[in-house]
Amino acid sequence: xxxxxxxxxxxxxxxxxxxxxxxxxxxxxxxxxxxxxxxxxxxxxxxxxxxxxxxxxxxxxxxxxxxxxxxxxxxxxxxxxxxxxxxxxxxxxxxxxxxxxxxxxxxxxxxxxxxxxxxxxxxxxxxxxxxxxxxxxxxxxxxxxxxxxxxxxxxxxxxxxxxxxxxxxxxxxxxxxxxxxxxxxxxxxxxxxxxxxxxxxxxxxxxxxxxxxxxxxxxxxxxxxxxxxxxxxxxxxxxxxxxxxxxxxxxxxxxxxxxxxxxxxxxxxxxxxxxxxxxxxxxxxxxxxxxxxxxxxxxxxxxxxxxxxxxxxxxxxxxxxxxxxxxxxxxxxxxxxxxxxx
Numbered sequence: 392x393x394x395x396x397x398x399x400x401x402x403x404x405x406x407x408x409x410x411x412x413x414x415x416x417x418x419x420x421x422x423x424x425x426x427x428x429x430x431x432x433x434x435x436x437x438x439x440x441x442x443x444x445x446x447x448x449x450x451x452x453x454x455x456x457x458x459x460x461x462x463x464x465x466x467x468x469x470x471x472x473x474x475x476x477x478x479x480x481x482x483x484x485x486x487x488x489x490x491x492x493x494x495x496x497x498x499x500x501x502x503x504x505x506x507x508x509x510x511x512x513x514x515x516x517x518x519x520x521x522x523x524x525x526x527x528x529x530x531x532x533x534x535x536x537x538x539x540x541x542x543x544x545x546x547x548x549x550x551x552x553x554x555x556x557x558x559x560x561x562x563x564x565x566x567x568x569x570x571x572x573x574x575x576x577x578x579x580x581x582x583x584x585x586x587x588x589x590x591x592x593x594x595x596x597x598x599x600x601x602x603x604x605x606x607x608x609x610x611x612x613x614x615x616x617x618x619x620x621x622x623x624x625x626x627x628x629x630x631x632x633x634x635x636x637x638x639x640x641x642x643x644x645x646x647x648x649x650x651x652x653x654x655x656x657x658x659x660x661x662x663x664x665x666x667x668x669x670x671x672x673x674x675x676x677x678x679x680x681x682x683x684x685x686x687x688x689x690x691x692x693x694x695x696x697x698x699x700x701x702x703x704x705x706x707x708x709x710x711x712x713x714x715x716x717x718x719x720x721x722x723x724x725x726x727x728x729x730x731x732x733x
Contacts, residue, residue: 397421397447399434408435410443414548419447436618439640439672465566468520468528468554476508476518476531483507484515484538485597492681493604505571505600512557513550519596520554521615522573524627529568530555532596532615541597569624570596571612575631590628592620592635593676601677609634617641620648625657633659639674642666 400420408416409431418433420426428447435443480486480502486509489498501507508518513535521529534543535550544550555563569592591609593599599613612628614620620635637645642663649661665674670682 397428397432400427405436406430406433408437408441408443411435411437411441413437413441415441416443436616438617464564465529466555466560466564468530468558470526470528472554472558473506473508473520473522473528473531476510476520477502477506479509482515483509483517485517485534485536485541487538488536488541489600489604497604501600501604504574504603505596506573507600512552516550518554519570519615521568521570523568524572524575526573530565532570533557534597536597567615567619567624569612569628570615571599571610572627574610574612575628589632589634592633594638594641595675598675598677602680605677605680617644620645622652622655625652625659629657631658633657634662635659636662636664636676637666638676639665639668639670640672 397419399417404418405414406416406418407414413435415436416433417436418430419428421428431445432447433445435441486498486502486507489501493501506520506522508520508531510516510518510533512533515538516533516535518531518533520531523529531554533552533554536542537544553565555565589609591599591602591606591611593602593611593613594615594617596613596615599611602609603611614624617638625633635645635649642661642665646661646663649657649659652659665676665679668674668679670679
């Protein structure tokens with residue numbers, strides 16, 4: 392078994408990108424000396440808007456025995472911190488945004504379902520807790536949103552941090568999980584906690600929460616980043632029916648990964664619902680549904696339906712129950728994609 396001598400740093404450290412100037416740069420590290428390479432070697436995680444990636448030219452492989460390998464036991468966050476964060480929603484910008492678009496009952500139920508927390512790290516900040524299928528708290532992502540737009544605050548810097556960084560625990564061994572994974576029943580004999588037959592995965596926690604309000608028939612989870620659609624994160628839900636919804640511009644990458652997961656036995660599909668539209672790059676599924684609700688999408692976008700979907704749209708006007716048949720048997724169109732019900 393071999394491993395590359397140089398690899399991207401797996402810690403949470405980020406540096407200033409030499410191309411775009413944002414602090415989103417992940418450096419390459421020497422696996423033997425555990426030291427960073429020169430400043431220009433690394434990858435910007437703003438893959439869509441920047442795309443800078445400079446890898447070492449002589450990245451030869453080395454025997455695994457030359458590297459000291461330790462099976463690191465992941466650390467966990469004290470659940471009392473989660474409990475302490477479940478309050479002060481009048482000061483939570485994301486909660487205030489939800490209340491503007493959904494009923495109080497819907498929002499309160501969603502907050503409880505996903506354990507949405509409030510952070511004092513920034514005034515109005517939100518905590519999205521990563522709680523695994525065994526109800527252990529892996530970490531929490533702290534984000535500041537604009538309460539009017541629901542968008543992340545990015546000026547004068549991206550307002551994102553992690554609970555495991557704020558508690559100042561030395562050498563915290565982070566192992567991430569899907570956001571929303573705690574909703575999966577531990578017992579194999581039991582159905583999903585919220586009686587959903589399909590797990591839908593999106594990139595951001597915000598999108599997962601909003602889509603759980605738009606389409607409660609699915610159990611919504613999030614990877615937390617476009618790079619995080621990984622085997623390690625999906626292993627706990629391998630036996631479930633899964634649909635992933637990449638943001639606009641990310642379909643090719645996510646679909647490639649989905650095909651690899653399918654070869655390993657996953658019952659997973661990648662939706663092209665956003666990629667086949669005229670929305671701008673970076674648009675997520677929640678943006679699409681808000682546009683549909685506000686009746687603004689007709690003037691701005693034109694979602695491209697497959698021939699099968701066009702026929703289904705016509706049949707739905709005659710017999711709306713057809714959609715239940717499609718979902719029950721997990722039917723697909725002529726290209727192997729899921730059939731959308733917009």
